Amino acid sequence: MENEITKIVEDSWQKKRLSLMEEIDRAARAVENILTLENYHREGHKVETVGQSLGEFGSHALDPNALATLLSQGDEKRRMSAERLERIQKIYRELDQIRQGYRQTPPQGKIVSIEEETQKILRRSEEHLNSMARLFGLIRMAHMEVKAKYHTEEHDAYFSRFNWRQMDDTEVSLCPPFIVWGETQKTSESFYSKFLALLSEGVPLKILFFFSELSKRASAEGRLIPLHGSVNLELLPLTFRKIYLLQTASVNSNLKEQLAKGLSVPRPGVFFILKKDETLLSRSEEALASRAFPYIAYNPEASTDFVSCLDLSANPDVHRLWPKTALNYLTGEGKAETLERDFTYADFASREKGLKDQFTPLPSNISEEKAVVLSEYLTRTPAERTGKVPFIYAVDEKKHLIQLVPSPSIIAQTADRMHLWQSLREVAGIDNPHLRALEHKLKTQLTEDKEKTVNQLKAEMEARLKAGEKQAVYEAMKNLAVRLMGLEGAKIDIKSFVSHALSAKVPTMARSQASGLKEAAAEVQKKPSGDQVWIESKLCTTCDECITINKKIFGYNKDKKAVVLDPKGGPFRDIVKAAEKCSAKIIHPGRPLDPKEKDLDKWVKRAEKFQ
Amino acid sequence: MTVLSMEEFLEKECGDHNYELEDYEAEVPRWCKGCGDHGVLTSVQKLLRDRKINPEDVICVSGIGCSSRFPHYLKTYGFHGIHGRALTLSEGVALARPDLHLLTVMGDGDCFSIGGNHWIHALRYNFNATVIVLDNEIYGLTKKQASPTTRQGVVTNTTPKGAYLKSLNPLTLMLGVTNISFLAQTATWLPGHLDNTLNKAWDHKGLSFVRILQRCPAYLSSSFEATGPDFPAVFLEGEGGIAVDKGMLQKASVIQHDHHNLLEAQKVALTETPSPMGLIYYDPNVPTYGDIRRRRIKTLDRPGLIAGLNAELDKYTVKQQHG
Ligand SMILES: Cc1ncc(C[n+]2csc(CCOP(=O)(O)OP(=O)(O)O)c2C)c(N)n1
Ligand code: SF4
Numbered sequence: 001m002e003n004e005i006t007k008i009v010e011d012s013w014q015k016k017r018l019s020l021m022e023e024i025d026r027a028a029r030a031v032e033n034i035l036t037l038e039n040y041h042r043e044g045h046k047v048e049t050v051g052q053s054l055g056e057f058g059s060h061a062l063d064p065n066a067l068a069t070l071l072s073q074g075d076e077k078r079r080m081s082a083e084r085l086e087r088i089q090k091i092y093r094e095l096d097q098i099r100q101g102y103r104q105t106p107p108q109g110k111i112v113s114i115e116e117e118t119q120k121i122l123r124r125s126e127e128h129l130n131s132m133a134r135l136f137g138l139i140r141m142a143h144m145e146v147k148a149k150y151h152t153e154e155h156d157a158y159f160s161r162f163n164w165r166q167m168d169d170t171e172v173s174l175c176p177p178f179i180v181w182g183e184t185q186k187t188s189e190s191f192y193s194k195f196l197a198l199l200s201e202g203v204p205l206k207i208l209f210f211f212s213e214l215s216k217r218a219s220a221e222g223r224l225i226p227l228h229g230s231v232n233l234e235l236l237p238l239t240f241r242k243i244y245l246l247q248t249a250s251v252n253s254n255l256k257e258q259l260a261k262g263l264s265v266p267r268p269g270v271f272f273i274l275k276k277d278e279t280l281l282s283r284s285e286e287a288l289a290s291r292a293f294p295y296i297a298y299n300p301e302a303s304t305d306f307v308s309c310l311d312l313s314a315n316p317d318v319h320r321l322w323p324k325t326a327l328n329y330l331t332g333e334g335k336a337e338t339l340e341r342d343f344t345y346a347d348f349a350s351r352e353k354g355l356k357d358q359f360t361p362l363p364s365n366i367s368e369e370k371a372v373v374l375s376e377y378l379t380r381t382p383a384e385r386t387g388k389v390p391f392i393y394a395v396d397e398k399k400h401l402i403q404l405v406p407s408p409s410i411i412a413q414t415a416d417r418m419h420l421w422q423s424l425r426e427v428a429g430i431d432n433p434h435l436r437a438l439e440h441k442l443k444t445q446l447t448e449d450k451e452k453t454v455n456q457l458k459a460e461m462e463a464r465l466k467a468g469e470k471q472a473v474y475e476a477m478k479n480l481a482v483r484l485m486g487l488e489g490a491k492i493d494i495k496s497f498v499s500h501a502l503s504a505k506v507p508t509m510a511r512s513q514a515s516g517l518k519e520a521a522a523e524v525q526k527k528p529s530g531d532q533v534w535i536e537s538k539l540c541t542t543c544d545e546c547i548t549i550n551k552k553i554f555g556y557n558k559d560k561k562a563v564v565l566d567p568k569g570g571p572f573r574d575i576v577k578a579a580e581k582c583s584a585k586i587i588h589p590g591r592p593l594d595p596k597e598k599d600l601d602k603w604v605k606r607a608e609k610f611q
Numbered sequence: 612m613t614v615l616s617m618e619e620f621l622e623k624e625c626g627d628h629n630y631e632l633e634d635y636e637a638e639v640p641r642w643c644k645g646c647g648d649h650g651v652l653t654s655v656q657k658l659l660r661d662r663k664i665n666p667e668d669v670i671c672v673s674g675i676g677c678s679s680r681f682p683h684y685l686k687t688y689g690f691h692g693i694h695g696r697a698l699t700l701s702e703g704v705a706l707a708r709p710d711l712h713l714l715t716v717m718g719d720g721d722c723f724s725i726g727g728n729h730w731i732h733a734l735r736y737n738f739n740a741t742v743i744v745l746d747n748e749i750y751g752l753t754k755k756q757a758s759p760t761t762r763q764g765v766v767t768n769t770t771p772k773g774a775y776l777k778s779l780n781p782l783t784l785m786l787g788v789t790n791i792s793f794l795a796q797t798a799t800w801l802p803g804h805l806d807n808t809l810n811k812a813w814d815h816k817g818l819s820f821v822r823i824l825q826r827c828p829a830y831l832s833s834s835f836e837a838t839g840p841d842f843p844a845v846f847l848e849g850e851g852g853i854a855v856d857k858g859m860l861q862k863a864s865v866i867q868h869d870h871h872n873l874l875e876a877q878k879v880a881l882t883e884t885p886s887p888m889g890l891i892y893y894d895p896n897v898p899t900y901g902d903i904r905r906r907r908i909k910t911l912d913r914p915g916l917i918a919g920l921n922a923e924l925d926k927y928t929v930k931q932q933h934g
Contacts, residue, residue: 140617147667149625168616538858541650541799545828548644560632560653561802583645583826584800 005181005208009109012260013176017106020174024102024135027142028095031088034145038088041079045072083152088145095138107176109263114182114207118197125178125205129164132175137162172204172266179263183210183275195233199240199268206262206269211293232420236270237298237310238427244269245298248314249284250276258297265301283351289316289323290348291421307429318430321418322375327393329401339393339401342375345417346392346406358410362391362403374406378415527588533575536586537561546578546587554578568593576603579610630660637686645832647799647825648678648745654805655685655714658813670711672701674726676718677752677827678745687714695725698733698742702900705738709901712813713740720750720758723781727759734788736900737817741809744820747827748778748834755830765831781822782880782891786873792897793819794876795853795890798835798844799826801863803856804888811853811890817899824886847879847889855889863888 043049050071051064080088110128112121137159144150164172180198198207237245244265246258250273262269274284274293287293295314302309317323322342331337341347349355362371366389372380377390390411391403406414426432528534533553535546540561546554547562552569554562567575572592579587589607592600615623635656642648659669669687673679674697682689688711692700701715722730722744733742749767750756756769759779766773785794793815797808805823812819826834835842846855847868855865863885869875876892 136617140620143617143621144625147621147625147665155624166614168614168620171617539800539802541647541802542653543646543799543828544640544642544644544649558632559657581645583647583828584802 005111005179008208008256008259009111009177009179009263011256012263013109015260016174016264017176020107020176021099021102023139023174024095024099027139028092028099030146031092031095031142034088035085035092038080038085041075045075084145084150087150087152091138091141091145095135095142098135098138109177109179111179111181114180114194114209118194121180121198121205122201122203125180125203126164128178129167129172129175129203132171133162133164133167136167136171169266173264175204177263178203178205179208180205181208181210184212196239199236199243199270202242202268204265204267204269206271208271208273210273210275212275232423233270233272234294234296234420234424235427237300237306240268241306242267242300243298244300245272245296246270247272247294247296249274249288249293249295262299265299267300286343286348286351289325289343290345291315291322291417292345292348294421294424296424306427310424310428312424312428312430318425321379321421327395327401328399329395330399332400337401341393342373344375344378344392345414346374346410347394349410349413350392350394350404350406355410358407359392359394359404360407362389362405371403374411374414378411378418531591532567532593533564533590534588535562535564536584536588537563539584539586541584543583545581545583549578549581550574562587572597572600572603572607576607576610579607585610625665628663628665630663630666632656632660635659635666635686637684640684641680642677643829645826645828646677647747647823647827648681650799650802650805651678651743651745651823651825652681652684654802654809657806658809659687662813664712668711669714670704670708671714671716672704673697673716674718674721675752676721676750678716678718678747679721679752681716685714695721695727696729697721698726698729701740701742702733702736702738705740705899705901706904709739709905715740715742717742717744718751718758719744719746719748719760719781720756723759723779731788734785734818734820735790737790737792737897738900739816740818741812741815742818742820743809743812744781744822745825746781746822747825747831749827749831751827751830762834780880780883782887783877785820786877786880786892790897791820791892792817792894793890794822794880794892795820796822796824796886797853797888798824798842798886800835800842801844801859801888803859804846804853807853807856808889815893815895817895817897843885844888845885847887847891849890851893852890 045068047064047068050068051059054062054064054067110124112124114121140162141150141155141159144155167175195207198205234247236243244262244267246262246269248255248258255273259271262271274287276284284293288295295312297311297314298309299311300309302311312318320342322344324340325343327339327341329337329339350359370387370389371391372388374390374392377385377388380388389405391405394402394404396402422431429435535554537557538561542556542560542562547556550570552566553564553574555565557563567590572589572594575587575589579585579589588610590611592604597603632653640649640652658664659666666687669685670689671682671685671687672690672692673681674692675694679691679697682691690700690704697715697717701713704711705713717726746760748758748760748762748765750758755767757765757767757774760781761767761770761774762778763776764773782794782796785791793812795808795812797805799805808821808823812821824835826832844863846859846863846865847853847870848855848865849868849870852868852870868879868887868889868891870890870893873892879887879891
């Protein structure tokens with residue numbers, strides 16, 4: 001069995017393993033690039049390296065020493081701190097180590113038996129996930145280093161605490177699966193509570209459980225024992241809404257695909273699988289049809305509402321309690337005939353090897369009126385059942401049609417299967433008494449409403465017709481037609497639609513109003529009071545002219561627009577020169593502050609143009 | 612405790628920081644004082660700062676020229692390419708790294724002259740990039756040779772008797788290219804308008820082409836009427852277009868323009884005096900080349916393709932003769 005599971009896990013995990021390796025590769029390559037660049041900044045401009053790059057010919061023509069000195073001028077600034085370099089090197093070393101390790105021994109899923117002690121299973125699964133968390137922590141750090149956003153003070157603590165509970169869904173789904181497996185025969189008494197304990201921790205482990213036996217005999221007291229004991233495991237999603245559940249037979253042709261998907265979901269998963277039975281190949285199909293082992297897929301990721309997450313569609317005739325199947329038999333004259341009958345759990349059980357003794361032929365003294373087909377018997381109330389004998393159809397060795405009476409235990413189990421199936425259908429939104437009632441109510445209401453409106457409109461039309469109002473008749477006819485087609489006539493307002501379309505504005509080219517310009521003038525910067533130099537900073541083109549002339553007088557603000565820093569920062573001469581050079585002509589020199597400045601008259605004159 | 616996904620975690624830890632202009636400043640620009648390039652650089656840096664864009668999320672690609680030194684001064688990823696090929700390099704970057712915001716910077720010589728061929732096809736490919744041409748109507752770096760936008764009669768080293776031809780109108784040319792999706796014009800002496808234009812272009816998905824008129828103080832200081840308010844310009848105003856700050860209105864008047872109408876746009880582009888400033892043409896629905904190609908990659912049968920290629924190449928295998 002363990003080999004078989006290893007194979008299932010291996011098959012389903014293969015693709016994800018490639019994605020995991022890619023993820024590690026991507027992160028390792030990213031930090032490797034940083035290190036290569038850093039190495040270039042540290043070593044790339046050394047004389048020998050430059051000489052090598054120039055080659056024999058180049059080294060003769062150019063002076064590698066001079067070139068190395070020139071090229072390495074900015075290197076110091078480009079290098080990263082020793083601390084960061086060490087950190088990145090460490091991330092790379094660890095990632096590379098894991099990568100090499102995985103190349104030699106590919107990461108594999110872990111498989112443990114459900115017979116192991118619960119706490120031990122949980123501990124091992126968390127250890128497994130935490131070893132993966134260490135890897136994903138490194139990957140995250142690598143990506144942060146690429147963006148140069150790793151800050152020791154902020155992030156060291158975060159990453160030292162990083163464990164599997166902080167991993168995101170993609171990361172969890174890339175972890176090799178942790179499988180807990182078991183089978184029906186071996187199950188010990190405490191199994192179910194263990195099952196619940198494993199799931200309630202939220203650890204994304206996967207429970208793979210195999211069934212071969214589908215029916216239980218009645219216990220000594222004759223009380224009913226349901227398939228999974230006293231718990232309905234099929235309804236587990238109602239208790240644990242966040243788990244993934246799949247119940248299917250191993251002959252299901254999509255099994256591999258479904259397992260691959262299910263085993264990688266980032267949440268706990270439960271898989272009930274009906275083992276292959278070599279003796280009777282049609283058995284799993286019958287188990288499915290008879291609702292003995294219905295197909296159930298519950299994927300909480302499928303949607304935000306519960307109903308859409310539960311999928312029963314692979315079961316035959318989902319809309320019926322029991323599916324209709326054909327029973328072929330021979331008549332007394334040897335003619336082949338077919339009987340369509342409901343295929344119940346009892347029909348399935350009657351063909352199971354060990355349960356033959358649970359069925360007896362319908363006694364011949366029972367009148368036709370007293371004998372009732374089991375599927376119908378089960379839908380009756382207890383009062384209606386009294387005095388009736390339930391039976392199923394079957395064929396004997398000669399292929400003749402016979403009627404068999406199931407034992408009380410089989411009847412009880414069939415009733416239980418029916419109830420479970422109905423419950424499943426209700427929670428899957430397929431069938432439900434409230435829905436049925438609502439549907440009925442709506443249908444009657446709609447028919448009534450429709451009839452009423454149609455009659456009203458008819459009467460109106462006739463009246464108008466009599467009055468000879470042609471246009472009105474046309475309107476009434478249109479209304480009637482729309483109603484009969486099921487459209488909401490009132491919503492179509494043709495007239496207003498047409499007039500709206502005609503009145504739509506066509507854009508035109510037009511000069512804007514002078515008012516805009518007036519407003520604009522108000523927005524323009526005002527000359528400050530006083531006679532000092534000033535700049536219309538808003539219009540500055542950041543051309544560097546003024547600040548190159550005098551950095552003390554002119555400077556940039558935080559938007560890199562020139563402003564006057566200090567009017568006394570230099571001679572009036574510089575201010576005038578700047579005004580002349582200013583590419584936007586927005587520097588207004590004002591009056592000189594130092595009357596003793598040389599050639600002042602000349603500068604004042606030149607400044608006039610810009611005041 | 613809420614679990615942050617790796618993406619969310621990185622976004623939280625690495626994204627949305629407050630930046631200063633200095634965070635986008637690399638070397639001190641070697642441009643002459645008075646050069647319009649300074650203003651464009653500052654405008655781009657302000658855009659990045661105001662939008663809190665991580666420097667590492669941007670790549671600036673250029674050709675050769677004074678203006679093409681842009682990537683050296685903008686502290687983002689950068690690629691100083693070769694003369695006339697900024698757009699070819701950009702296309703590769705756009706395809707390989709759609710996650711980065713691509714800014715392509717060229718001069719008028721770089722784009723309209725030696726790069727003319729690539730210019731046309733880049734527009735038709737409509738890859739995702741903000742493309743700016745710093746048009747000073749001259750070759751600056753090589754010290755005053757005529758470029759396609761040099762005006763008739765202007766004396767340069769290559770046209771000592773004055774440029775013979777009428778200058779090229781790049782706007783009308785571009786509006787004749789299939790798939791053009793965004794065309795705007797602005798000038799460095801209209802700083803607020805320059806900022807708004809770059810912002811609009813930045814948001815466009817596809818190739819947003821912005822021609823920025825600017826003065827070269829060293830070799831053609833007389834151009835654009837010395838960039839004063841005297842240069843005849845007119846602002847284009849239209850719904851969803853480029854806003855004209857009130858302060859700018861003293862520089863030029865405003866006309867209404869429907870930038871979704873290609874014929875209207877062509878008409879506007881044809882008018883050189885006054886020079887139209889603003890969004891000339893805009894069609895956000897043209898698919899980008901990247902999207903078209905990536906859509907195909909999804910359906911591409913790679914193993915089949917490689918097998919076919921191998922089979923084709925095998926035909927040319929030289930086999931060793933034995934015996
Ligand atoms: C293939 C090639 N041809 C010619 C040159 C010389 N060259 C360098 S820059 C330049 C023109 C620059 O003018 P522009 O593109 O307008 O940029 P600006 O310097 O004015 O900003 C030329 C012709 C070159 N570098 N490569
Ligand atoms: S010279 Fe004029 S435009 Fe240039 S930076 Fe100074 S104020 Fe601004």
